[in-house]
Amino acid sequence: MNNNLVFPAVTTFPGGIFFMTQPTTTFFEKMTILLSLFLVLGFSSANGAPFQGASGAGGGNMPEDIAAFQQSMRARMQTKMKNQQRQKIQDMMSGVPESVLKLQSLEPIEMPSIDQAVVLALKAAAEAADPLIDTNFHNNGKTITVPDDFPTIQQAIDAAESGDTVIVRPGIYFEQLVMKDGIKLISDPSDHGNDPVAVADARIKLPKRALRTIIDGSKTQPSKHGMIDFDPGVGRKSIIDGFTIQNLPMQNHHIPGHAHGLNVRGASPVIANCLIRNMGSTGIGSHVVYNDQESRISERDFRWANIKHQASAVLYNNIIRNSVGLGIGCNHFSSPFILGNEVFNNNDSTLGETPSPGMGNKHGSFATIIGNIVHDNPGGGIMAKTGAPQGKYGIDRRTHPIIRSNVIYDNGKKKPGISCKNAGSRETPIIISNNYVYRATGVGIGMSKNSVGIVEDNMVMHSQGPNISINGSIALKLNGNKIIGLEKSPGMTIVNGSTVYEMTGNTVENGTLPRFMVDHGSEVKEAGSR
DSSP states (O other): OOSOOOOOSEEEOGGGOEEEOOTTOOHHHHHHHHHHHHHHHHHHHHTTSOOOOTTSTTOOOHHHHHHHHHHHHHHHHHHHHHHHHHHHHHHHTSSOOHHHHTTSOOOOOOOOOHHHHHHHHHHHHHHHHGGGOOSSGGGGSOEEEETTTOSSHHHHHHHOOTTOEEEEOSEEEOOOEEEOTTOEEEEOOTTTTTSEEOOTTOSSOEEHHHHHEEEEOTTSOOOSOOSEEEOTTOOTTOEEESOEEEOOOOOOTTSTTOOOSEEEESOOOEEESOEEEOOSSOSEEEEOEETTTTSOGGGOBOSGGGEEEOOOOEEESOEEESOSSOSEEEOTTOOOEEESOEEEOOOOGGGSSOOOOSEEEOTTOOOEEESOEEEOOTTOSEEEEOOOOOSSBOOOSOOOOEEESOEEEOOSSSOOSEEEESOOOSSSOEEEESOEEEOOSSOSEEEESSOEEEEESOEEEOOSSOSEEEESSEEEEEESOEEEOOSSSOSEEEESSOEESOOOSOEEEOTTSOSEEEOTTOEEOOTTOO
């Protein structure tokens, strides 16, 4: 193609529009001039009348206007071409095979606001909770009212049978409770008790009855008992619905034998619509119960085959805040469904160890964590790890939660939004999908120390470290993630001997820094080789 086409010196159009060219106008300049001309004509037509010349009505110096427009268009096109060239060079040097680079996306990212993400998260949580909670089982049982029938909540529970409902009228009850199987414990819904109301500093709402019916531990002493314990073997027909539960005495949750605010040990109840606050330990703690539960820890068998009672509670629409520990902790093969809770301001830094995250998973637990809001926890957002060795026979399965559709932001200093350390396996990978991670002070989403997982369809924005990091780990799938970076590090890093088996459809907007970085010891498998 001849790139030095000669135009006439002067061309005139109706309405007095004209342009002048040099006899050696380049093809690039020709296209810029034609584009500006079409825009001018389009504007003229859209306004119902042709432009007037410099001496006509409306004034204006059209040649100078067109020249300025041409210059602006050239600058934009040159910037775009420069950015594309830089990205092409960065991609070539990224370590990602060309066949895989072609499978990534360049579509613009529309990141929802935190408020919008919360709406989506709570919808996902409600859908997950619906089939897990039986709303009919207690319809035919008797109703016991506190303090009308019994002066204390515990006396009412002791008198109730499976299928019965214990209704608690508004007030403060200085008790520690033990729940039986098949009992529904609910705050009084009369006087608009079911109306949703705002809770200070929280995003989700609770029924009014939860804020006026309080179970308080401030008159108790530290012990192995939480504010609420459950008989071993309790199932999902045991329901706690709509209370403020607060003020478990202070104790060190790092030391064996401690209590949690709610001790969900060897039990699978439903805990819903509660405000759980100011606990001197972890807010809700979940563990299985073993056959040798009462033996010395050094002699115990922590293997899967030694479980006596499973722990698969449903934790739905609770606010857990201001615990001296984790907000929610999942240990020893527990498998709770953690759905639509808000977990924030949980801080155990006063215990002298590294702060714990808002939610923690270890010792082979495999929680399903959907639609939660986790923010402002100094130890980070959601974490999964192996846990320290315990007993004569240790944990024999790896921690592998499902972490999906959660909203995570502003957790700690140099802390991740979601992190996994030495967790997951090829048979039971950690699944991290459809989460919204904002403003992580460390890595946005990180897998490290021989973790195995699937990381798909997450949206990660403005992390201080890499937005997604695969570090000494295996990603079976790394697909469909959307990243908006801060230009402080590459958008996605694959380092320290990591392997990615499938990588498609990821979109990264990271300014002048690379989208991807794979170091020499790591590998992204070629497309079609898997």
